[in-house]
Amino acid sequence: MAAAAPPGVAEQTPKAPPQRAVPFDLSQPPNIQGFNPLPKTKDETFKEKFVRKTKENPFVPLGCLGTAGALMYGLRAFHQGKTRQSQLLMRGRIFAQGFTVVAIIVGVFVTALKPKQ
Template sequence: MPPSNNSWSSSQDDSEGSKLLRKSKESPFIPIGIAGCLAIVVLGLQRLRKTDQKMSVHLIHMRVAAQGFVVGAITLGVVYSMYNDYFRKPRQG
């Protein structure tokens, strides 16, 4: 059976680390959003011990903060991409 030329399969040259670096160079706001989400979760779990809030209310606040950070990072990424496509390097056509 010949090897498939499927774009979803990984080639032998591309290791997982180099794929991650290449993808994060293409869209740098995605790793920023993931890191921010993880930071909010870690900080929220640390603060959970110090507050007198009910756990359900605290978890809802953490979820909203983490989602807001990720949505903000994705929105900034889209705006940055649009800026690069339409203002910085306008298409010839």
């Protein structure tokens, strides 16, 4: 016959070591109530992105090319000693830079006003 434990003393069974609860699973995105992340867009190459951005706002690359052209031509004129032409081309470069900055700002505003698809 098995000996019974005296009253008031509970049987002691070996306990398993406590397991640490993982606060979140790193392999899955967090589940936040009321937040729906946008689906991940496909990765695009530099060329694809450049073509897409140029189609969205063609004035920015034109302004960049104008700025670079005026700078290069102005430096060439300066090197040849044509100070008057060099000054005019540097002023043209400033104008082209301003045009590019305005094109960027307008492009940002137009993109912000477009409805999300």
